[in-house]
Amino acid sequence: MTANANTKNALETRLVTKTYKTDFGTIHAVDEVDISVAAGEFIALVGPSGSGKTTMLSMLAALLQPTSGQILLDGVDLASMGEVERVSLRREKIGFTFQANNLVPYLSAVENVELMLRLNNRLDKAGKLRSRELLARLGLGERLHNLPGQMSGGQQQRVAIARALIHNPSLVLADEPTASLDTERAYQVVETFAGLIHEQKRAGIMVTHDLRMCEYVDRVLMMQDGKLVRIFSTREEILQLARGGREND
Numbered sequence: 001m002t003a004n005a006n007t008k009n010a011l012e013t014r015l016v017t018k019t020y021k022t023d024f025g026t027i028h029a030v031d032e033v034d035i036s037v038a039a040g041e042f043i044a045l046v047g048p049s050g051s052g053k054t055t056m057l058s059m060l061a062a063l064l065q066p067t068s069g070q071i072l073l074d075g076v077d078l079a080s081m082g083e084v085e086r087v088s089l090r091r092e093k094i095g096f097t098f099q100a101n102n103l104v105p106y107l108s109a110v111e112n113v114e115l116m117l118r119l120n121n122r123l124d125k126a127g128k129l130r131s132r133e134l135l136a137r138l139g140l141g142e143r144l145h146n147l148p149g150q151m152s153g154g155q156q157q158r159v160a161i162a163r164a165l166i167h168n169p170s171l172v173l174a175d176e177p178t179a180s181l182d183t184e185r186a187y188q189v190v191e192t193f194a195g196l197i198h199e200q201k202r203a204g205i206m207v208t209h210d211l212r213m214c215e216y217v218d219r220v221l222m223m224q225d226g227k228l229v230r231i232f233s234t235r236e237e238i239l240q241l242a243r244g245g246r247e248n249d
Contacts, residue, residue: 009072010170010203011037011060016069016079018055018226029055031226032069039170042197042204044214047223054175056223057207061094061173062086074170091119095164095202097193099176101156103148109135109159110144116167127166134162138192154185161193165200172197174206178213190216211245214238 018030030052037043045053058064059071062078071078073093078086095116096102103112113131117123135144138158148156157177164172174193178186190206194216197204206217214220220232220241232238 008039009036010039010074011035011205012070012072013060014070014072016056016059016066016071018052018059018064019067028226030059030066033223033226033228035221035228037171037203037205039203040198040201041219042194042206042217043219043221044217045205045207045221045223046209046211046214049209050225051223052226053207053223055226057173057175057205060171060205061096062090092167093170095167095169095172097157097160097164097172097174097177099179101148101160103156103159103163105148108145108147109140109151109155112148112159113162113166116163120167122167131162131166134166135159138162152185153181154189157181157185157189158192161189161196165196165202168200170203172202172204174204174208176207176209178208178210183212186210186213212242214245215242 013033013035015032015034016030017028017032020027020029033056045056047053055064059066062081066079069079073089078089081089104115107115110131113135114123114128117127117131132144135141138161140155140158143151143155148159151159177193178189181189190213193204206213215238217238220238221228222230232241
Protein backbone atom coordinates (compact mmCIF):
# COMPACT_ATOMS: atom_id res chain seq x y z
CA MET A 1 0.00 0.00 0.00
CA THR A 2 1.54 3.26 -1.12
CA ALA A 3 0.92 6.51 0.73
CA ASN A 4 -1.72 8.70 -0.82
CA ALA A 5 -0.32 11.36 -3.15
CA ASN A 6 -2.03 14.04 -1.06
CA THR A 7 -0.37 12.87 2.16
CA LYS A 8 1.98 15.44 3.66
CA ASN A 9 5.66 14.57 3.52
CA ALA A 10 7.03 13.68 6.95
CA LEU A 11 10.60 13.87 5.66
CA GLU A 12 12.14 15.99 2.93
CA THR A 13 15.72 16.72 1.96
CA ARG A 14 16.85 19.59 -0.22
CA LEU A 15 20.23 19.47 -1.96
CA VAL A 16 21.78 17.57 0.93
CA THR A 17 25.53 17.24 0.56
CA LYS A 18 28.25 15.69 2.70
CA THR A 19 31.88 16.29 1.75
CA TYR A 20 35.15 15.25 3.34
CA LYS A 21 38.52 16.91 2.82
CA THR A 22 41.42 14.51 2.23
CA ASP A 23 45.04 14.80 1.14
CA PHE A 24 43.87 13.79 -2.31
CA GLY A 25 41.06 16.34 -2.62
CA THR A 26 37.39 16.62 -1.68
CA ILE A 27 35.24 13.50 -1.48
CA HIS A 28 31.52 13.97 -2.09
CA ALA A 29 30.01 11.16 0.01
CA VAL A 30 26.52 12.55 -0.67
CA ASP A 31 26.06 15.01 -3.52
CA GLU A 32 22.97 17.27 -3.64
CA VAL A 33 20.37 14.58 -2.88
CA ASP A 34 16.66 15.45 -2.84
CA ILE A 35 14.24 12.90 -1.39
CA SER A 36 10.81 12.98 0.22
CA VAL A 37 8.94 10.38 2.23
CA ALA A 38 5.27 10.68 3.16
CA ALA A 39 3.70 9.51 6.38
CA GLY A 40 2.72 5.88 5.82
CA GLU A 41 5.28 5.33 3.06
CA PHE A 42 8.07 2.75 3.22
CA ILE A 43 11.04 3.20 0.90
CA ALA A 44 14.27 1.30 0.30
CA LEU A 45 17.62 3.02 -0.19
CA VAL A 46 19.92 0.82 -2.25
CA GLY A 47 23.25 1.05 -4.02
CA PRO A 48 26.72 -0.49 -4.13
CA SER A 49 29.19 -0.19 -1.28
CA GLY A 50 30.49 3.37 -1.14
CA SER A 51 27.42 4.79 -2.89
CA GLY A 52 26.58 7.11 0.01
CA LYS A 53 23.49 5.36 1.35
CA THR A 54 24.90 4.79 4.85
CA THR A 55 26.12 8.39 5.06
CA MET A 56 22.69 9.54 3.92
CA LEU A 57 20.99 7.42 6.58
CA SER A 58 23.29 8.85 9.27
CA MET A 59 22.31 12.38 8.28
CA LEU A 60 18.61 11.50 8.24
CA ALA A 61 19.06 10.07 11.73
CA ALA A 62 20.54 13.38 12.92
CA LEU A 63 23.75 11.53 13.78
CA LEU A 64 25.81 13.32 11.14
CA GLN A 65 25.64 16.97 10.17
CA PRO A 66 25.37 17.67 6.41
CA THR A 67 27.91 19.98 4.83
CA SER A 68 25.10 21.84 3.10
CA GLY A 69 21.40 21.50 2.32
CA GLN A 70 18.28 20.97 4.41
CA ILE A 71 16.77 17.93 6.12
CA LEU A 72 13.19 18.67 7.12
CA LEU A 73 11.46 16.33 9.58
CA ASP A 74 7.89 17.43 10.27
CA GLY A 75 8.94 20.79 8.81
CA VAL A 76 11.88 21.28 11.19
CA ASP A 77 15.38 21.54 9.68
CA LEU A 78 17.70 19.04 11.34
CA ALA A 79 20.72 20.61 9.66
CA SER A 80 20.22 23.89 11.54
CA MET A 81 20.02 22.27 14.98
CA GLY A 82 22.68 22.18 17.64
CA GLU A 83 23.84 18.89 19.16
CA VAL A 84 21.56 19.09 22.22
CA GLU A 85 18.53 19.74 20.02
CA ARG A 86 19.44 16.83 17.72
CA VAL A 87 19.74 14.43 20.67
CA SER A 88 16.27 15.42 21.86
CA LEU A 89 14.82 15.10 18.37
CA ARG A 90 16.36 11.64 17.84
CA ARG A 91 14.87 10.42 21.09
CA GLU A 92 11.39 11.77 20.43
CA LYS A 93 10.84 11.65 16.66
CA ILE A 94 13.10 8.95 15.22
CA GLY A 95 13.01 5.18 15.62
CA PHE A 96 15.91 2.90 14.69
CA THR A 97 16.48 -0.73 13.85
CA PHE A 98 19.94 -2.03 13.11
CA GLN A 99 21.53 -5.16 11.68
CA ALA A 100 22.89 -6.07 15.12
CA ASN A 101 19.59 -5.21 16.90
CA ASN A 102 21.42 -3.38 19.73
CA LEU A 103 19.05 -4.87 22.29
CA VAL A 104 20.12 -4.51 25.92
CA PRO A 105 21.19 -8.07 26.81
CA TYR A 106 20.11 -7.99 30.45
CA LEU A 107 16.63 -6.58 29.72
CA SER A 108 13.68 -8.74 28.68
CA ALA A 109 11.87 -8.27 25.39
CA VAL A 110 9.19 -6.06 26.94
CA GLU A 111 11.75 -4.11 28.97
CA ASN A 112 13.76 -3.39 25.81
CA VAL A 113 10.63 -2.00 24.16
CA GLU A 114 9.64 0.00 27.25
CA LEU A 115 13.12 1.54 27.32
CA MET A 116 12.19 4.02 24.57
CA LEU A 117 9.17 5.16 26.57
CA ARG A 118 11.29 5.45 29.70
CA LEU A 119 13.82 7.65 27.88
CA ASN A 120 10.97 9.93 26.81
CA ASN A 121 9.37 10.00 30.29
CA ARG A 122 6.28 8.26 28.89
CA LEU A 123 6.40 4.89 30.62
CA ASP A 124 2.95 4.94 32.20
CA LYS A 125 0.35 2.19 32.54
CA ALA A 126 -0.94 2.80 29.00
CA GLY A 127 2.59 2.66 27.61
CA LYS A 128 3.30 -0.64 29.34
CA LEU A 129 0.09 -2.10 27.94
CA ARG A 130 0.90 -0.82 24.46
CA SER A 131 4.37 -2.41 24.62
CA ARG A 132 2.87 -5.81 25.40
CA GLU A 133 0.19 -5.48 22.74
CA LEU A 134 2.72 -4.53 20.07
CA LEU A 135 4.98 -7.46 20.91
CA ALA A 136 1.96 -9.77 20.85
CA ARG A 137 1.05 -8.49 17.39
CA LEU A 138 4.58 -9.31 16.29
CA GLY A 139 4.09 -12.90 17.45
CA LEU A 140 6.06 -12.49 20.66
CA GLY A 141 3.27 -12.67 23.21
CA GLU A 142 4.88 -15.75 24.76
CA ARG A 143 8.34 -14.16 24.75
CA LEU A 144 7.69 -10.98 26.73
CA HIS A 145 10.01 -11.93 29.57
CA ASN A 146 12.74 -13.64 27.54
CA LEU A 147 16.18 -12.08 27.37
CA PRO A 148 17.64 -11.45 23.89
CA GLY A 149 19.97 -14.43 24.28
CA GLN A 150 16.92 -16.66 24.74
CA MET A 151 15.41 -15.64 21.38
CA SER A 152 16.22 -16.37 17.74
CA GLY A 153 17.66 -13.72 15.43
CA GLY A 154 14.26 -13.15 13.83
CA GLN A 155 12.58 -12.76 17.21
CA GLN A 156 15.24 -10.29 18.34
CA GLN A 157 14.74 -8.25 15.18
CA ARG A 158 10.99 -8.10 15.83
CA VAL A 159 11.69 -6.81 19.35
CA ALA A 160 13.87 -4.14 17.74
CA ILE A 161 11.02 -3.20 15.39
CA ALA A 162 8.64 -2.84 18.35
CA ARG A 163 11.18 -0.68 20.17
CA ALA A 164 11.56 1.54 17.10
CA LEU A 165 7.81 2.11 16.83
CA ILE A 166 6.59 2.21 20.43
CA HIS A 167 7.16 5.95 21.03
CA ASN A 168 5.19 6.96 17.90
CA PRO A 169 8.12 8.47 15.96
CA SER A 170 7.60 10.43 12.77
CA LEU A 171 10.48 8.63 11.04
CA VAL A 172 11.64 5.01 11.33
CA LEU A 173 15.05 4.05 9.94
CA ALA A 174 16.29 0.50 9.36
CA ASP A 175 19.96 -0.13 8.56
CA GLU A 176 20.40 -3.55 6.90
CA PRO A 177 17.78 -5.11 9.21
CA THR A 178 17.89 -8.54 7.55
CA ALA A 179 21.62 -9.01 6.96
CA SER A 180 22.01 -11.53 9.81
CA LEU A 181 18.79 -13.46 9.07
CA ASP A 182 18.07 -16.42 6.81
CA THR A 183 15.88 -15.77 3.78
CA GLU A 184 12.57 -16.93 5.27
CA ARG A 185 12.98 -14.91 8.48
CA ALA A 186 14.20 -11.90 6.48
CA TYR A 187 11.01 -11.88 4.39
CA GLN A 188 8.87 -12.18 7.53
CA VAL A 189 10.66 -9.32 9.28
CA VAL A 190 10.45 -6.89 6.35
CA GLU A 191 6.83 -7.78 5.58
CA THR A 192 5.90 -7.16 9.22
CA PHE A 193 7.90 -3.93 9.31
CA ALA A 194 6.23 -2.65 6.14
CA GLY A 195 2.78 -3.49 7.46
CA LEU A 196 3.32 -1.53 10.66
CA ILE A 197 4.79 1.46 8.78
CA HIS A 198 1.69 1.62 6.60
CA GLU A 199 -0.78 1.01 9.41
CA GLN A 200 0.75 3.47 11.88
CA LYS A 201 1.38 6.14 9.21
CA ARG A 202 5.11 6.47 9.87
CA ALA A 203 7.69 7.47 7.29
CA GLY A 204 9.99 4.45 6.89
CA ILE A 205 13.38 4.11 5.21
CA MET A 206 15.31 0.85 4.91
CA VAL A 207 18.91 0.68 3.72
CA THR A 208 19.50 -2.76 2.23
CA HIS A 209 21.92 -4.56 -0.05
CA ASP A 210 19.35 -7.33 -0.58
CA LEU A 211 17.16 -6.31 -3.53
CA ARG A 212 14.76 -9.18 -2.78
CA MET A 213 13.49 -7.24 0.23
CA CYS A 214 12.33 -4.41 -2.04
CA GLU A 215 9.21 -6.46 -2.73
CA TYR A 216 7.63 -4.94 0.39
CA VAL A 217 8.43 -1.25 -0.15
CA ASP A 218 6.53 1.51 -1.94
CA ARG A 219 9.51 3.06 -3.72
CA VAL A 220 13.18 2.22 -4.24
CA LEU A 221 15.82 4.96 -4.35
CA MET A 222 19.14 3.95 -5.89
CA MET A 223 22.35 5.80 -5.07
CA GLN A 224 25.70 5.69 -6.81
CA ASP A 225 28.83 7.79 -6.21
CA GLY A 226 26.93 9.94 -3.71
CA LYS A 227 24.11 10.81 -6.09
CA LEU A 228 20.52 9.68 -6.36
CA VAL A 229 20.60 8.08 -9.82
CA ARG A 230 17.25 6.32 -10.15
CA ILE A 231 13.85 6.00 -8.49
CA PHE A 232 11.69 2.88 -8.91
CA SER A 233 8.15 3.98 -8.15
CA THR A 234 5.73 1.68 -9.97
CA ARG A 235 4.79 -1.73 -8.59
CA GLU A 236 5.95 -3.38 -11.81
CA GLU A 237 9.41 -1.77 -11.58
CA ILE A 238 9.82 -2.68 -7.92
CA LEU A 239 8.78 -6.31 -8.35
CA GLN A 240 11.10 -6.65 -11.35
CA LEU A 241 13.96 -5.32 -9.22
CA ALA A 242 13.12 -7.77 -6.42
CA ARG A 243 12.90 -10.68 -8.86
CA GLY A 244 16.33 -9.73 -10.21
CA GLY A 245 17.66 -9.89 -6.65
CA ARG A 246 16.28 -13.41 -6.25
CA GLU A 247 17.71 -14.59 -9.57
CA ASN A 248 21.16 -13.27 -8.66
CA ASP A 249 21.10 -14.89 -5.22
